[in-house]
Amino acid sequence: MLAALAGALLLAGPLAAQEGGSHAIALHGTPKYGPDFQHFDYADPNAPKGGEVKLMAMGGFDNLNPFILRGQTAAGATLVFETLTVGSSDEAVTEYGLLAESIAVAEDRSWVSFTLRPQARFNDGKPVTADDVIWSFQTLKEKGHPIYRTYYADVVKAEKTGERTVKFSFKGTDNAELPVIMGQLPVLPKHVFDTRPFESTTLEPLVGSGPYVVAEVQPGRSITYQRVADWWGKDLPLNRGRYNFDRLRYDYYRDLDVGFEAFKAGAFDFRLENSSKNWTTGYNVPAVKDGQIVREELKHQDPQGMQAFVLNLRRPVFQDRRVREGLNYLFDYEWTRTNLSYGLFQRTKSYFANSELASSGPPSPAELALLEPFRGKIPDEVFTTPFEPPKTDGSGNIRANLRTALGLFKEAGWELKNNKLTNVKTGEPFRFEFLLVQADMERIVQPFLRNLERAGIEAGIRVVDTAQYQNRTDNFDYDVIIERFPQSLSPGNEQRDYWESSRADLPGSKNSIGIKDPAVDALVEKVIAAPDRDSLIAATRALDRVLLWNWYVIPHWHDSVYRVAYWNRFSHPAVAPRYGLGFTDLWWVDPEKNAKLASSPRRTGP
Incomplete structure (x- = not known):
């Protein structure tokens, strides 16, 4: 892609x-x-x-x-x-x-x-x-x-x-x-x-011009790529030192925990660790202590975008901005960070986090000039107030936030009746479901469910396999999902697919929120048409503020390091790329390290 x-x-x-x-x-x-x-x-x-x-x-x-x-x-x-x-x-x-x-x-x-x-x-x-x-x-x-x-x-x-x-x-x-x-x-x-349909799925290897070809396919289980020894592009300056592995094999797992244990047992070689729990508590094994498994934190400058609970605006229950804001008050990030993330990561406060494109402080004059035509059509806070997600003291007691949330729900037409949040006009209970594809995210959602229950909201979790998840998300068949909107240092055309009205009903688009807002559409076009870097920054920050203050999502967290673990048979360049990790195209099997590891049994036990 x-x-x-x-x-x-x-x-x-x-x-x-x-x-x-x-x-x-x-x-x-x-x-x-x-x-x-x-x-x-x-x-x-x-x-x-x-x-x-x-x-x-x-x-x-x-x-x-x-x-x-x-x-x-x-x-x-x-x-x-x-x-x-x-x-x-x-x-x-x-x-x-x-x-x-x-x-x-x-x-x-x-x-x-x-x-x-x-x-x-x-x-x-x-x-x-x-x-x-x-x-x-x-x-x-x-x-x-x-x-x-x-x-x-x-x-x-x-x-x-x-x-x-x-x-x-x-x-x-x-x-x-x-x-x-x-x-x-x-x-x-x-x-x-010329002799086969392009739009059909296939398990027959396709011809390309890249550094690898498909060598072996075990449907649903594994796929292996073989480096092309006489690849036409191998001597180009931009490819020197790249694509060093002769073979790359991807083995498929259906459970993250099983995959983690398989890595420690030596079933595969390299792991980009995204679980704070695993990173903090899961590597206490002999192979790590003996240096057979290496753990590294590699700093990067990649824009982090936004990872969040995405509220599907196609569902009537989420269409009122006050409801979406109220739900933000019920997610206790501070408690989650302390108790479930082991103090790692930082709260995301922008759709363009970890970059100069992220909005912060009050709007600049250039941003205000872009926002002014939409006064009265976008949230008033956009013009005056830096965005901050609701906070708690991290104790797990969210009484003040709960009170604020219930007030917002009441303004939007929802009231507590018999400990159930109920729509005043229809009598319908407030009910929705989290659709997950990673079972390990249940540990993040479950405490949130307890807070939602305190507000009288009935919420549940449904975990599905990757095929069902892709089909449902392609067709926007969900209430709430966990989504990441990746960003680059120069946002442009892809912003249409994320936010514009024309993409909201197109299956497979990235407008997973379902935004249909003329102001957002217009600001996206300002980003795309920005004539210079300063204009791009101003337009992106203005768009960021409007997205944030509409409370479309409940923000998660991000980080500025890659946490990797690998069996000690690799080396990588002394100069790290500023953007990206580059494992498959920049690292290599180090013959000396590989021989040493091969000569000593892998220590995988407790």
């Missing part, structure tokens, strides 16, 4: 000077790496190739085509494919030519063109052609996942302008991110799909 790398171009920035073609696009400033660079700083060009890595995936899979809505896509499926350009992991938004050897951008930003590398090949030996690029664009837009229609909505034409050159023309000149978006286009082999 496309990365969320939308952004705003500088009116007189580097793109304006690239009509003749360049090796890279830098949306702000100039590319860090010049046309003669040898490798990315965070990649080790001397990293040895080899070894097999076993990883964990959850649930199951029934599809190897990662570009459609149907089915459950196998972990790692995008390793088979390549895009026209690739972003670097130590710059905010800079794209370097991958399949494309050069990128040209119109001075008025009305078009972008890409010239393919003559050596670019699919892994069946056939060349990557301009016809493949045009076919991929048209097919993804017409038959691919709905997100592609959002990304490419402002692209009016794709045409072949040279033997290896494709030009994309845009509807206007104010959607500044489109050159970057088009660089992220996955290029698929037209000749393969």
Whole structure:
């Protein structure tokens, strides 16, 4: 799936000077790496190739085509494919030519063109052609996942302008991110799909131009990828030191706890730990004490977006803003952090957390100028008050918050009758359900249920498997889910899919909240059309404030470190990427460490 790398171009920035073609696009400033660079700083060009890595995936899979809505896509499926350009992991938004050897951008930003590398090949030996690029664009837009229609909505034409050159023309000149978006286009082999339907799920390996091919498929159980030894792109400077593992195998588990125990028993090699409980209490085993399992905290600067309980506005019970605010008062984050998160993480207070795009303090003059046209149509607090989620003292006593919540519910037409919160007009009880796919999140939800019960609300939990969860969320069939809205340093087109009215009823869209608000729609367009970095920051912060003060979600938490655990057979570059972890494409099996680990029995017991 496309990365969320939308952004705003500088009116007189580097793109304006690239009509003749360049090796890279830098949306702000100039590319860090010049046309003669040898490798990315965070990649080790001397990293040895080899070894097999076993990883964990959850649930199951029934599809190897990662570009459609149907089915459950196998972990790692995008390793088979390549895009026209690739972003670097130590710059905010800079794209370097991958399949494309050069990128040209119109001075008025009305078009972008890409010239393919003559050596670019699919892994069946056939060349990557301009016809493949045009076919991929048209097919993804017409038959691919709905997100592609959002990304490419402002692209009016794709045409072949040279033997290896494709030009994309845009509807206007104010959607500044489109050159970057088009660089992220996955290029698929037209000749393969001439004889097979694109939109159908498949377990037959697909042909791509990427560094790996599918080597073995055990449906629903495991999938293995093999590095392409003679891969056409292996000697490109942007690929030196990358894709070092010979084989990558993903084994599927249906229970997180079983998966955790399997890791400690040596069934797979690497784990990105997201459970504070596991990180704090679960690694007290001999393999850790003896150094066979390594634990590291790797700092990063990734924007964290928003993880939260998402309230589905398609359900009448959540349509009143006061109800949504009242529910926020019943979630005791401070108690949860102390007792369930072991003091790790920090409360999320923005849809753009851990970045300069997050709103804080009172609105700036630039933000107020954007917000003023919507006065009376958006919450009054947007103009005056920094957003803060409700707080408690962490003792578990939420009496003051409960009183506030009940007051808000009463204003919205709900009152306690016989200890049940009841709609005054209809007599219906206040009732809803949390839909979960990770059973371990029950420990977070259960204390919340007790607080909801104190307010007379009947709430329950339903845990389903990954296939059912995907189907239900694609079709918005839930009351409350736990969702994460990932963000980049330059938000843009993808914001339409998250928040705009046109996406609320489109199956598979990311507007899981169901927002239909003209003010939000207008602010999203301000973000997309921002002419420079300062304007982008102001527009994003203004949008953030409106989203927050509408109480669409109950925010969770975020962090600025990756917590990883791995069997001690790996090494990684001395220079870490600023953004992202990069395990599968930057780490390698260290022969010396691997031999040492192999020579001593893995200590997995208590």
